[in-house]
Amino acid sequence: MDIKVNVREAPGDCYVVDLSGEIDVYTSPKVKDAIGELIDRGVYYLVINLEKVRYIDSTGLGVLIGGLKRVREHGGSVNLVCTNPQIKKIFDITGLVKIFGIFDSEDVAMKALV
Amino acid sequence: MNQAVQHALPELVELRIPSRAEWVALARLAAATVANRLHFSIEEIEDVKLAVAEACTAIIQHEGHGEFIQLTCEALSDSLRVRVHDSGRHGMRVADGQRMSFNEARIAGLGVFLIRTLMDEVSYDVHPQFGTDLLMVKRLTGSNSSGS
Numbered sequence: 001m002d003i004k005v006n007v008r009e010a011p012g013d014c015y016v017v018d019l020s021g022e023i024d025v026y027t028s029p030k031v032k033d034a035i036g037e038l039i040d041r042g043v044y045y046l047v048i049n050l051e052k053v054r055y056i057d058s059t060g061l062g063v064l065i066g067g068l069k070r071v072r073e074h075g076g077s078v079n080l081v082c083t084n085p086q087i088k089k090i091f092d093i094t095g096l097v098k099i100f101g102i103f104d105s106e107d108v109a110m111k112a113l114v
Numbered sequence: 115m116n117q118a119v120q121h122a123l124p125e126l127v128e129l130r131i132p133s134r135a136e137w138v139a140l141a142r143l144a145a146a147t148v149a150n151r152l153h154f155s156i157e158e159i160e161d162v163k164l165a166v167a168e169a170c171t172a173i174i175q176h177e178g179h180g181e182f183i184q185l186t187c188e189a190l191s192d193s194l195r196v197r198v199h200d201s202g203r204h205g206m207r208v209a210d211g212q213r214m215s216f217n218e219a220r221i222a223g224l225g226v227f228l229i230r231t232l233m234d235e236v237s238y239d240v241h242p243q244f245g246t247d248l249l250m251v252k253r254l255t256g257s258n259s260s261g262s
Binding site: 094 | 223232
């Protein structure tokens with residue numbers, strides 16, 4: 001069990017964070033570090049791609065919420081790409097669909113950032 | 115043919131893991147395997163996985179937890195009963211047998227909310243000398259309980 005994190009620059013001062021694997025209490029610090037490093041560098045517009053994430057728990061949600069909170073302090077935003085119905089369900093039942101922009105494709109998520 | 119029901123129920127599966135983050139995946143996979151044997155739907159199996167993981171995570175993130183987490187999965191004819199036991203004797207300032215909300219006792223926020231939402235029954239027992247048990251039940255619905 002592991003999480004793979006890939007960060008890439010996208011047009012318009014935006015970065016995409018690709019996550020692949022399982023986000024839980026063991027792996028979420030790696031995700032937190034990756035997002036935190038971007039924000040520390042002044043990147044406040046992020047798309048976090050969860051298309052290859054098979055599992056997420058409350059610690060993973062906490063990392064995403066923490067990232068969103070930090071970028072919003074600088075007027076930024078975080079959009080998510082998620083097509084996995086089980087993961088969408090977690091965002092739905094926790095009410096996080098109301099605070100994150102959740103999209104089916106990366107293109108749409110990036111366009112919706114601004 | 116349903117192999118699971120050829121054995122007399124209940125069947126018991128027990129697992130003891132160190133109270134460390136790297137072992138939570140094993141606990142949730144074990145619970146998922148038992149749920150699969152009972153022919154829960156994929157979505158229900160994922161619910162069980164997440165609830166078990168949240169329970170283990172709550173224990174690990176709480177200071178004063180025990181050295182091990184004991185997971186007990188009991189496969190019944192109509193449900194899956196899961197017990198997550200933490201031997202730590204922390205934070206239990208209430209009198210013997212007195213109940214308090216699991217939220218107060220152990221976890222806050224999303225984790226406990228998810229457990230309560232995803233499982234059909236959630237309760238806990240506090241043993242001042244022996245630790246805390248979180249008990250969770252996931253019932254088989256009509257569609258999967260009759261298909262056995």
